[in-house]
Amino acid sequence: MASVSSAGNVQPQLPRFDGKNFEHWKIQMEVLFGFQELTEIIEEGFVEPEAAADSTTEEQRTIKENRKKDRKALFYIFQAIDSSIFEKVANSKTAKEAWDTLIKIYKGVEKVQKVRLQTLRRQYELLQMEKSESISDYFSRVLALVNQMKANGETFGDQQIVEKILRTLTLQFEYIVTSIEESRDLSVLTVDELIGSLQMHEQRLKEKSKTVEEALQSQ
Known part of the structure; x- marks a missing residue:
């Protein structure tokens, strides 16, 4: 103009x-x-x-x-x-x-940023949730890396982050991942909505595990 x-x-x-x-x-x-x-x-x-x-x-x-x-x-x-x-x-x-x-x-x-971005991309590709890690801690790790990549010129939408997280959760979240992928449109699912759903599932798993443990102790 x-x-x-x-x-x-x-x-x-x-x-x-x-x-x-x-x-x-x-x-x-x-x-x-x-x-x-x-x-x-x-x-x-x-x-x-x-x-x-x-x-x-x-x-x-x-x-x-x-x-x-x-x-x-x-x-x-x-x-x-x-x-x-x-x-x-x-x-x-x-x-x-x-x-x-x-x-x-x-x-x-820009040259330094490109080299740095290549390193961050490799880290992002290899990123996986650890067995002992909570949903909150894993999300923090993912978003910290995403923010570093953005600072070096990478562009990210919620869908990319959502799909990355769903692909890299531990096996205990396999059921909820399948449910989300089948029932939700990932193109409009926000990161905040995803973390809410996963934390609810995580809490249910903890309560179930606690109930089983208490039942075993009472025997």
């Missing part, structure tokens, strides 16, 4: 970078630079020339135009980043300097 300034000029709606999904934001900004005819000034940069008395009118016009393009590109970059990120490029004198700084910082960050 675009907005219209008080002067009647169409102003582009800038993509916003908050420190996540840098590559996605970078692609959007590159399209914007291309549309605004600023790609060359971003890639090659602008160097303020020393004053020359013998420069022609045409040369002066070109310098002025490139200076304006550089200011415009730098303005777009500053407007498209959050305040915490702005501090990293606030001292940049040209658009190319600011752009190159962001690429240097966040390309490295």
